[in-house]
Amino acid sequence: MLRKLSSLILVGVAGLAMSGCSGGGGTDGAATGSSAGAGGGNDKIVMGFAQVGAESGWRTANTKSIQESAAQAGIELKFSDAQQKQENQIKAIRSYIQQKVDIIAFSPVVESGWDTVLKEAQRAKIPVILTDRAVDSPDKSLYKTFLGSDFVEEGRKAGQWLVDEYKDSKDPVNIVELQGTTGSAPANDRKAGFQEVIGADPKFKIAASQTGDFTRAKGKEVMEAFLKSTPKIDVLFAHNDDMGLGAIEAIEGAGKVPGKDIKIVTIDAVKDGMQALADGKINYIVECSPLLGPQLMDLSKKVLAGEQVEPRVVTEETTFTQEQAKQALPERKY
Amino acid sequence: MSRLLGHRLFWPSAVLAALLLVNVVFTNGFLNVQMKDGHLYGSLIDIVRFGAPLILVALGMTLVIATGGIDLSVGSVVAIAGALACLRISLLGDQNSVGGVLGAIGLALALSLVLGLWNGVLVTAAGIQPIIATLILMVAGRGLAQLITDGQIITINSSPYKLIGGGYWLTLPFGIIIVAAVLALAAFLTRRLALGLLIESVGGNAKASRLAGISARGVLLTVYAFCGLCAGIAGLMISSNVSSADGNNAGLWIELDAILAVVIGGTSLAGGRFSLGGTVLGALVIQTLTTTIYSIGVPPETTLLFKALVVTIVCLLQSPAFRAKVLHGRRRRPSASARPVPEEKKASVSA
Numbered sequence: 001m002l003r004k005l006s007s008l009i010l011v012g013v014a015g016l017a018m019s020g021c022s023g024g025g026g027t028d029g030a031a032t033g034s035s036a037g038a039g040g041g042n043d044k045i046v047m048g049f050a051q052v053g054a055e056s057g058w059r060t061a062n063t064k065s066i067q068e069s070a071a072q073a074g075i076e077l078k079f080s081d082a083q084q085k086q087e088n089q090i091k092a093i094r095s096y097i098q099q100k101v102d103i104i105a106f107s108p109v110v111e112s113g114w115d116t117v118l119k120e121a122q123r124a125k126i127p128v129i130l131t132d133r134a135v136d137s138p139d140k141s142l143y144k145t146f147l148g149s150d151f152v153e154e155g156r157k158a159g160q161w162l163v164d165e166y167k168d169s170k171d172p173v174n175i176v177e178l179q180g181t182t183g184s185a186p187a188n189d190r191k192a193g194f195q196e197v198i199g200a201d202p203k204f205k206i207a208a209s210q211t212g213d214f215t216r217a218k219g220k221e222v223m224e225a226f227l228k229s230t231p232k233i234d235v236l237f238a239h240n241d242d243m244g245l246g247a248i249e250a251i252e253g254a255g256k257v258p259g260k261d262i263k264i265v266t267i268d269a270v271k272d273g274m275q276a277l278a279d280g281k282i283n284y285i286v287e288c289s290p291l292l293g294p295q296l297m298d299l300s301k302k303v304l305a306g307e308q309v310e311p312r313v314v315t316e317e318t319t320f321t322q323e324q325a326k327q328a329l330p331e332r333k334y
Numbered sequence: 335m336s337r338l339l340g341h342r343l344f345w346p347s348a349v350l351a352a353l354l355l356v357n358v359v360f361t362n363g364f365l366n367v368q369m370k371d372g373h374l375y376g377s378l379i380d381i382v383r384f385g386a387p388l389i390l391v392a393l394g395m396t397l398v399i400a401t402g403g404i405d406l407s408v409g410s411v412v413a414i415a416g417a418l419a420c421l422r423i424s425l426l427g428d429q430n431s432v433g434g435v436l437g438a439i440g441l442a443l444a445l446s447l448v449l450g451l452w453n454g455v456l457v458t459a460a461g462i463q464p465i466i467a468t469l470i471l472m473v474a475g476r477g478l479a480q481l482i483t484d485g486q487i488i489t490i491n492s493s494p495y496k497l498i499g500g501g502y503w504l505t506l507p508f509g510i511i512i513v514a515a516v517l518a519l520a521a522f523l524t525r526r527l528a529l530g531l532l533i534e535s536v537g538g539n540a541k542a543s544r545l546a547g548i549s550a551r552g553v554l555l556t557v558y559a560f561c562g563l564c565a566g567i568a569g570l571m572i573s574s575n576v577s578s579a580d581g582n583n584a585g586l587w588i589e590l591d592a593i594l595a596v597v598i599g600g601t602s603l604a605g606g607r608f609s610l611g612g613t614v615l616g617a618l619v620i621q622t623l624t625t626t627i628y629s630i631g632v633p634p635e636t637t638l639l640f641k642a643l644v645v646t647i648v649c650l651l652q653s654p655a656f657r658a659k660v661l662h663g664r665r666r667r668p669s670a671s672a673r674p675v676p677e678e679k680k681a682s683v684s685a
Contacts, residue, residue: 182634211634216576225628
């Protein structure tokens with residue numbers, strides 16, 4: 001009996017404390033909201049950004065772009081690096097909520113497990129923008145928008161180049177494909193987009209398709225095997241530059257000329273890839289741009305000004321031919 | 335015939351032969367080896383070339399496992415060695431200077447040796463179980479590699495460094511020559527000198543061998559250091575093959591492949607007996623399997639399942655108990671000299 005009573009009291013106290021908390025949070029949220037709404041005024045927007053980690057040159061360029069464009073847009077950026085760990089990222093987002101930033105943006109390390117922390121942000125009335133990677137939560141109201149590349153479109157662009165390149169030829173075209181990490185979104189989507197475009201013409205034939213795990217070493221190893229098992233290869237489609245760069249070494253080792261004997265189309269446009277493109281070893285690169293900082297800042301301002309934004313915003317991206325690569329290379333940031 | 339069947343290298347060899355046969359059926363001219371640009375070229379050469387780092391790592395692992403230990407940190411050491419060497423070379427004024435490249439290689443190998451020794455010290459002096467002791471470096475080492483590369487891929491352009499993993503010497507891939515040299519050294523140390531006997535005795539029964547006057551500590555330090563060194567050389571090969579160091583992915587999960595190679599080769603995970611030749615065969619089986627998957631076009635989604643099936647078959651064939659039951663039927667049940675052995679072993683392990 002006594003125990004029941006004490007637990008009742010405890011619950012009551014906790015309830016009180018919680019209601020006090022949420023009340024305080026509510027008024028505070030409203031306060032920051034109104035100050036941002038007064039907008040464009042003297043108050044600086046504060047953005048909390050939780051980055052995945054420094055995994056590659058691509059990611060570093062992504063970080064730099066966000067930092068630079070925040071400074072340009074006059075947005076105060078609180079930046080954290082999660083070192084590829086979801087728990088670090090959740091911690092960072094919670095600390096942003098406590099610091100009562102105006103807006104939170106992050107690139108989720110993995111797709112799932114975000115509902116709790118996103119609900120906390122929602123309760124604190126802090127809008128969230130996802131960048132570059134999506135979350136699989138069915139509740140779309142947890143975030144304002146998702147800004148990132150459209151991997152399917154990238155695959156389509158690669159396929160379209162191939163269709164244009166071979167439009168005058170009637171001979172069958174043998175394609176080998178180096179896929180990204182099995183099951184990853186970029187690998188699935190790029191494959192699907194590519195297939196969708198080239199599937200319309202029966203002369204295009206994917207002779208072999210294997211995963212190269214997005215790495216140079218695997219790209220080289222798999223390409224070596226392709227070169228022996230597939231007698232005639234006309235085109236290589238690699239889901240990223242790195243695998244393409246590995247494959248180039250394999251092709252050169254086989255005494256063939258990459259870019260001529262075997263045409264190569266890749267996705268990403270990192271600096272090493274662009275160099276190979278300018279050198280004529282790759283024929284075409286579809287950009288997957290990390291430079292989404294300016295767009296992110298625009299979107300944040302719109303969201304905070306209370307404007308409606310599209311739930312899905314695609315990064316502005318382009319494609320590169322060999323000539324364009326030569327011009328773009330000197331000022332390539334990553 | 336029965337002696338041949340009973341030889342412990344028979345079944346790994348048979349599986350290797352079977353895999354090669356599958357390739358010959360599916361791929362035209364699989365066995366062809368031709369001269370191209372002054373070096374040998376062909377699928378068989380590829381298997382040995384890409385298998386070379388795995389063979390090296392597995393050789394080191396064999397000796398560690400023979401002492402009853404295990405080294406999970408080899409993948410991280412692979413990444414660290416490659417990262418450090420590439421970093422040093424990328425800082426050179428002239429990346430093609432042989433002296434500078436040798437310096438970078440020396441530094442990377444020295445660090446690998448130290449990391450191996452670190453494992454050995456944790457196991458011997460601190461008395462930590464090998465699986466835990468090396469787990470530390472497995473996790474932390476990956477971070478160290480990322481620290482060295484700054485999380486980026488370091489690309490270099492150095493022809494002397496390229497030789498190690500991607501070059502040729504006397505028409506042979508240079509990596510194969512390194513493997514042959516390390517194998518010869520290991521075989522000499524363990525089979526011509528007493529080291530092999532000491533390793534086996536420490537692995538068989540550490541306490542008994544200590545009472546017999548064997549310095550288990552020295553033996554353990556030696557094998558862990560050797561394992562680290564082998565992993566370091568493998569790391570140089572892997573990074574040299576693609577002229578770049580990838581701290582995040584280089585050597586990822588190679589420890590599991592190496593352990594598998596050791597087991598396929600007939601070395602007991604309980605320690606006390608090992609076979610260097612078996613390990614080389616085991617590593618070749620794994621690499622041939624990988625190449626087979628690429629060349630016969632197993633879809634990537636089913637690759638792991640396919641690998642698992644083949645490895646299961648190999649392990650079942652290796653098991654005397656399974657062979658006695660399935661292959662020989664009822665005929666040899668009463669004698670079955672092989673059967674009591676595993677049971678005895680089990681008993682001693684659980685005790």
